[in-house]
Structures are given as structure tokens and as C-alpha cells.
Amino acid sequence: xxxxxxxxxxxxxxxxxxxxxxxxxxxxxxxxxxxxxxxxxxxxxxxxxxxxxxxxxxxxxxxxxxxxxxxxxxxxxxxxxxxxxxxxxxxxxxxxxxxxxxxxxxxxxxxxxxxxxxxxxxxxxxxxxxxxxxxxxxxxxxxxxxxxxxxxxxxxxxxxxxxxxxxxxxxxxxxxxxxxxxxxxxxxxxxxxxxxxxxxxxxxxxxxxxxxxxxxxxxxxxxxxxxxxxxxxxxxxxxxxxxxxxxxxxxxxxxxxxxxxxxxxxxxxxxxxxxxxxxxxxxxxxxxxxxxxxxxxxxxxxxxxxxxxxxxxxxxxxxxxxxxxxxxxxxxxxxxxxxxxxxxxxxxxxxxxxxxxxxxxxxxxxxxxxxxxxxxxxxxxxxxxxxxxxxxxxxxxxxxxxxxxxxxxxxxxxxxxxxxxxxxxxxxxxxxxxxxxxxxxxxxxxxxxxxxxxxxxxxxxxxxxxxxxxxxx
Amino acid sequence: xxxxxxxxxxxxxxxxxxxxxxxxxxxxxxxxxxxxxxxxxxxxxxxxxxxxxxxxxxxxxxxxxxxxxxxxxxxxxxxxxxxxxxxxxxxxxxxxxxxxxxxxxxxxxxxxxxxxxxxxxxxxxxxxxxxxxxxxxxxxxx
Numbered sequence: 306x307x308x309x310x311x312x313x314x315x316x317x318x319x320x321x322x323x324x325x326x327x328x329x330x331x332x333x334x335x336x337x338x339x340x341x342x343x344x345x346x347x348x349x350x351x352x353x354x355x356x357x358x359x360x361x362x363x364x365x366x367x368x369x370x371x372x373x374x375x376x377x378x379x380x381x382x383x384x385x386x387x388x389x390x391x392x393x394x395x396x397x398x399x400x401x402x403x404x405x406x407x408x409x410x411x412x413x414x415x416x417x418x419x420x421x422x423x424x425x426x427x428x429x430x431x432x433x434x435x436x437x438x439x440x441x442x443x444x445x446x447x448x449x450x451x452x453x454x455x456x457x458x459x460x461x462x463x464x465x466x467x468x469x470x471x472x473x474x475x476x477x478x479x480x481x482x483x484x485x486x487x488x489x490x491x492x493x494x495x496x497x498x499x500x501x502x503x504x505x506x507x508x509x510x511x512x513x514x515x516x517x518x519x520x521x522x523x524x525x526x527x528x529x530x531x532x533x534x535x536x537x538x539x540x541x542x543x544x545x546x547x548x549x550x551x552x553x554x555x556x557x558x559x560x561x562x563x564x565x566x567x568x569x570x571x572x573x574x575x576x577x578x579x580x581x582x583x584x585x586x587x588x589x590x591x592x593x594x595x596x597x598x599x600x601x602x603x604x605x606x607x608x609x610x611x612x613x614x615x616x617x618x619x620x621x622x623x624x625x626x627x628x629x630x631x632x633x634x635x636x637x638x639x640x641x642x643x644x645x646x647x648x649x650x651x652x653x654x655x656x657x658x659x660x661x662x663x664x665x666x667x668x669x670x671x672x673x674x675x676x677x678x679x680x681x682x683x684x685x686x687x688x689x690x691x692x693x694x695x696x697x698x699x700x701x702x703x704x705x706x707x708x709x710x711x712x713x714x715x716x717x718x719x720x721x722x723x724x725x726x727x728x729x730x731x732x733x734x735x736x737x738x739x740x741x742x743x744x745x746x747x748x749x750x751x752x753x754x755x756x757x758x759x760x761x762x763x764x765x766x767x768x769x770x771x772x773x774x775x776x777x778x
Numbered sequence: 779x780x781x782x783x784x785x786x787x788x789x790x791x792x793x794x795x796x797x798x799x800x801x802x803x804x805x806x807x808x809x810x811x812x813x814x815x816x817x818x819x820x821x822x823x824x825x826x827x828x829x830x831x832x833x834x835x836x837x838x839x840x841x842x843x844x845x846x847x848x849x850x851x852x853x854x855x856x857x858x859x860x861x862x863x864x865x866x867x868x869x870x871x872x873x874x875x876x877x878x879x880x881x882x883x884x885x886x887x888x889x890x891x892x893x894x895x896x897x898x899x900x901x902x903x904x905x906x907x908x909x910x911x912x913x914x915x916x917x918x919x920x
Contacts, residue, residue: 657866657874665872671894672864695864697894720804720893740897743864745854753901776805776893 328614328704331649331711334631338652338711340669344703348684349763350716352699352736352773356387357756361419361749362737364489364725365757368425368435372460375729377737377757380419381749382411382439386461387757399423399453399463401439412440414483416746417506421488422725426452426530427496433457436475436498436530438490448486450476450500452530452538475530475538478521482506485522485584489725493527494595494615497542499578500526501585501599509604509635510626515581518547518573523625525585525599527578546620547573579613581623581647587676587725591615591687592732598689598702600676601650604629606636606659608674610652610691610702610713622647636660652702652713654693669715671696677726678734683762690716690734690760692723699723718776724755734760797827803875803887811889811905820906832881834913844914847907852915855895860918864895869919884912 331337355375364378373389382401386394401420402409412418418440426434433455441449454471455463475498480486485503493499504514505522515523528539541548550570584602591598595615601623603609607630611623624646626634630653633643638660657670671693680688680701688703699717704710721738729735739755741747758773766772800809811827813819822833822840834840849858855865866874875892877883888908891898899908 665866665870665874667874693894695895718893720891722894722897740901742854743895745850753897774805774807 327706327709328612328651328711329709330612331631331651334645334649336710337631337649338702338713340654340700340713340715342705342712342714344685344688344701344712344714345705345707346684347714348688348701348716350683350690350699350701350760351763351766351775352717352719352721352758353761353766354771354773355391355735355757355759356393358393358754359385359737359756360754361739361741361752362724362755362757363419363739364422364727365735365737366423366425366727367730367735368429369427369730370425370430371730373730374461375735375757376423378420378423378725379749380416380421380739381413382409382420384420384423384437394461396462398461399437399468400465401437401468404465404468405443408442410439410442412442412446413749416741416743417484417486418446419749421486422490424490424492424498427492429455435463436490438488438500440480440486441477444477444479446480446483448476448478448480448488448502449474450478450490450498473538476500476528478502480505481512481522487585489585489587491588491590491727493590493597495542496529496531497527498530498539499588499597500528500576501582501588502526503584503586503602504582504625510583513626515583515625516622516627518570518577518580521574521576523580523582524574524577525579525582525588525597526576527619528576541575544618545575545578546618547577548575551575578619579621579623581621581625581627582611583609583625583629586674587691589676589678589689589726589728591679591681592728593679593681594687596679596687598676598679599623600674600689600691601625602673603653603656604634604636605661606656607632608654608656608671608693609650610674610676610689610700611648612651612689612702613648623650624648639663651711652700654700654713669698671698675723675725675736677723677736677760678728680734680760681732683760683765690726692719692721692726692736692738694723697721697723717773719773720775721758721773729759736760798830798882800882800886800890802890803877803883803892804890809886809890814900814904817904822909823905826881826885826905826909830880830882832909832912834909835881835916837913840910841914841917843907844910844912844917847903847911848914851899851903852911860915868915881909881912881916884915885909888912 361380375387383397384399420439485506487501487503504510551573588599599611601609609630627646633641673694677690697719726736736758740753860868
């Protein structure tokens with residue numbers, strides 16, 4: 306009897322211990338969160354400055370190696386080390402402007418071109434592998450993702466010799482136009498490398514890249530870089546959604562359902578994890594649950610935030626260019642009617658003009674979403690924090706268990722021009738800002754210096770710390 | 779009788795010389811408009827600080843320079859005709875910050891910055907140049 310009871314109790318305990326995913330993906334536009342909501346607990350945050358003096362910082366990452374160092378990515382092609390105490394190492398960790406005697410490796414002519422990200426291998430402490438993603442000069446602006454090895458004897462500086470000796474190109478993805486590259490690369494909880502790719506640019510996706518499965522633009526990619534052999538540089542994870550879909554097979558005209566036929570996608574690139582994206586510039590995994598959040602920069606009227614659970618098998622179509630967030634693309638007016646294609650975002654926010662000719666909004670708008678990271682602290686549980694490059698607003702998006710819906714709350718209105726972010730090893734969220742232009746940019750080292758910030762609970766600001774100024778109503 | 783004639787004159791002239799307090803469009807904090815090292819204030823800037831009047835408004839020479847400055851620093855976001863794309867329109871009837879309807883207010887936004895991409899141009903150009911830009915922007919409306 307006792308054994309029965311204990312088995313019963315144990316099974317209850319097991320059931321309670323398993324996380325119950327109560328979030329649901331919106332099935333209609335009215336379920337998509339917009340500004341004006343309140344997150345559970347109504348959290349209050351502040352941005353504490355860690356360091357400044359960076360040339361157009363557009364990315365930051367931790368090596369997750371216990372040293373507390375942060376690696377700030379400068380668009381020009383340099384990476385700077387910030388020590389745990391906030392001091393900045395004067396010599397760059399990596400300088401891609403100097404590794405080639407013929408000139409810089411990094412294309413920076415247009416503001417969306419440059420060195421975008423660094424990601425450290427999950428086993429960096431033992432293998433020393435780090436990966437950078439940048440626009441290449443020799444390959445005419447193509448997106449290169451390159452692995453190099455950090456010499457443990459020189460942990461804060463990768464010399465030209467060391468880089469050139471150990472460089473291995475993982476991906477070389479050509480680029481048709483000079484904008485919408487994506488740029489961030491992140492190792493997922495599954496150990497695979499996720500690569501956000503923009504639709505290749507111009508505006509409005511004239512190449513229809515988002516919906517075209519035979520190209521890598523407009524996609525989230527997922528590749529395995531832990532190959533047994535030197536070549537190939539990467540392999541396709543066995544469970545990538547389009548691997549089976551694109552395989553060659555015997556022809557059969559009958560005996561297969563329409564659903565079965567719809568799963569055949571000849572020519573689909575097997576690297577694809579999700580598609581229908583315009584420019585997934587910054588994206589993040591929830592350090593606690595492994596859920597994936599994507600900040601997809603919008604066209605003229607709406608910014609989009611997508612979410613998928615850890616359990617997703619991939620293959621989501623986020624709708625670009627038929628839809629922009631939960632709206633029609635092109636947006637013509639206030640009463641557009643069009644089909645919703647694929648998977649809706651969980652949250653969206655408008656530009657100052659939500660549709661051509663609309664009355665200009667005074668509040669609650671932005672123009673370019675910069676995902677920062679996912680917060681499981683300061684009273685937040687799985688909240689995606691995103692800044693906006695033009696308005697300086699900081700949004701929090703999270704699931705409201707009791708209301709059974711997604712909430713989007715404007716947490717701060719700062720003066721900052723957010724360019725990138727990431728989760729630190731301790732789970733806190735990091736952000737970088739620039740003072741830069743979009744068109745007619747003055748050059749990647751000509752702007753006033755940008756800074757590195759940490760998102761903290763408003764009541765956790767250390768005494769004497771400098772915080773980002775905010776507008777309070 | 780002599781004193782009562784003099785006293786009102788003295789108090790009126792003291793009021794006229796009080797400089798304008800410039801405030802950030804972002805959070806209304808006081809803006810420091812002291813000259814940068816090596817920057818000598820033009821007469822236009824001095825008049826603007828005391829009276830809030832931008833004498834470049836009707837100055838053809840200044841408008842030409844203002845156009846060149848606008849095209850260098852502003853048109854990337856606000857477009858060459860001021861109608862706005864990344865940055866809001868500068869030629870309509872309403873502005874993101876109400877104060878922009880006055881030259882003092884527009885100066886506060888340009889000099890001190892507002893939010894996000896509207897960075898503080900005090901880091902980049904002189905106050906005299908900002909006045910010329912403002913004069914040019916106002917001329918776009920016509």
C-alpha cells in the first residue's frame with residue numbers, strides 16, 4: 306500500500322515538475338500583443354552603463370567561460386574585451402581590419418554592412434573556438450561566417466597570425482543588395498549554430514526571398530558545426546525541417562495524400578530552420594526554457610516579434626513578404642484585407658504612421674526592432690526585451706498565464722539608439738547603442754562613441770551607477 | 779520725482795537681458811549651451827540665447843549654408859524635402875515634440891537630441907550651424 310502511495314505521489318511530483326507550456330501562438334491578428342499591455346508583475350527595469358568609448362558597437366556576447374568578460378563588436382571590424390570589473394582592454398581582441406595586408410576584410414560602406422556578431426562555441430573553454438559573422442570585402446559584400454581559435458596563452462588577444470592560421474570559413478553567403486543581411490549568430494540550446502538571414506535587401510523584398518525556399522535569404526538557418534571531418538565545414542542537423550522535404554526519392558504519382566505531396570519541397574535549402582523573415586537582425590534563446598525569440602525588422606509600418614517553443618520542429622513561415630507582422634504587405638490603408646500567411650508573431654508595434662496617411666502617433670511607436678535578450682529575473686519570467694533603434698523605447702513581451710494571452714509593455718523610453726544585445730552568462734541582458742545615421746552615414750569610426758549597458762531591476766541599480774536617462778510621464 | 783522716473787527703467791532693462799533656459803526635449807532637463815572649447819559665439823547665437831529669435835530666418839546667405847548643412851546631417855532621416863521617413867516630418871502642422879513649432883524648441887531637439895536616432899548634434903556641429911539649419915527647415919514649408 307505504501308509503495309502504491311509513494312508511486313502515486315512520485316508521479317504527481319513528476320507531472321508538476323514538468324514545465325507546462327501554456328503559451329499559444331496567435332491564430333488571428335487580435336491575439337497579437339501590441340503596446341499598452343502590462344506584463345505579469347508590472348516589472349520595473351533600468352539600464353546600467355558598464356563601459357563606453359566604442360566605435361559604433363552593434364553586438365555583444367559572453368564567452369560563457371566563467372571569466373565574466375564581455376566581447377563588444379564594433380561595426381568597423383574590431384572586437385573589444387570588457388572585463389568583469391567594467392574596464393575595457395585597450396588592444397582589440399580581434400581586428401579584422403588588419404588581418405589582410407591588402408586592406409580591411411570587412412565591408413562597411415553601407416551602415417548595414419560590417420562585423421555584426423561573435424558567438425563562442427558551447428565548449429569554448431576546452432576548444433577555444435569562436436565564430437564571427439561579417440560582410441566581406443574580397444567576396445564583394447558576401448556574409449562570411451568564420452571560425453577561429455583563441456590561443457589559451459593569449460586569451461584577450463587574437464593576433465593576425467593566430468587568426469590567419471586557424472581561420473575556417475563555415476559559410477559564405479552572397480548578398481544581392483547592401484541591406485538586410487541579418488547578422489547575429491547564436492548557438493542554440495541544442496548545440497547547433499543559428500544564423501539569422503535578412504531577405505537580401507532593397508525594400509519590400511523584390512526578389513521574393515522570404516518565401517523562396519531555394520535561397521538562404523529571409524530565413525533562420527540552423528547548422529551543425531561540430532563535424533567529424535575537416536570538410537564539409539558544416540553538416541545539416543538530421544532533424545532540420547527541410548532535409549527530408551528536399552531529398553531525392555523515387556517518383557510516385559499515386560498513393561500519396563495531398564498532405565504528403567505538400568511535404569515535398571525539391572530544391573529547398575536544408576539549412577533552413579524557418580522562413581518568411583524580412584530582417585531578423587537580433588534574436589535570442591530563453592536561457593531557462595530554450596524558446597526562440599526573433600526581432601524581425603519591419604517595412605514601413607510595423608515591427609514584428611516572433612516566438613517559438615523549444616519543442617518546435619522548425620519550418621515556420623513568418624509570412625514576409627505577404628504579411629508584415631499581422632498586417633497586409635503592402636499596407637494600403639486602415640482597412641486592408643488579405644490572407645494571413647503562415648505563423649503570426651506574438652507581438653508587434655507600429656511605426657509613427659501605422660498605414661499611409663494615418664495620423665501620426667505621439668507614443669508607442671518605433672521603426673526598427675533590436676532584440677536584446679530574454680529576462681528571467683527582476684520579477685520577469687521568460688520576457689523578451691527589445692529596444693528600438695529610432696525611438697529609444699524598450700519593450701517587454703511575455704506570456705500572461707492568468708489572462709491567457711501575450712502582453713507587450715513599454716518598460717522604458719530611453720534616449721538610446723539600440724543596435725544589439727545578448728544574454729550574459731548570469732542570465733542578465735546586455736545592450737549596446739550607437740550615435741549613428743542610417744543613410745549618409747559618416748563612417749564606422751566617425752561617430753560619437755557608443756556604450757554597453759546591462760538591464761537590471763529598477764531596485765537593483767548599484768549605488769552611484771550611471772543609468773540611461775529615461776522619459777517619465 | 780526723479781527717482782520714480784528712473785526706477786521703472788532699470789527694472790525693465792534687467793528683464794530683457796535674462797537668457798533663455800534651454801531644456802532637453804527628451805526629459806526637460808536643463809541644457810548646457812556654453813560654447814565648446816574653441817567655439818566663439820556668433821552674433822546670431824548671442825541674440826538667440828537672449829531673445830530666442832533666429833535672425834537667419836530671412837537671410838539668403840544663411841539659408842544657402844543651412845541647406846548644405848541640412849543635406850549633410852538631416853536629410854538621411856528627414857528626407858531632402860523635410861517630409862520625413864525614418865525621422866518624422868518637419869514641415870507638417872504637428873510635431874513629435876510640440877515645442878518644435880518654435881525655433882527655441884527645434885534648437886533644443888537638434889542641439890540636445892531627443893530619443894533614439896535623434897541624437898544630440900551638439901556633439902557634431904556648432905550652434906551657429908544649427909540656427910542656419912533651422913532657418914532652412916522653416917523655409918521648406920513654403
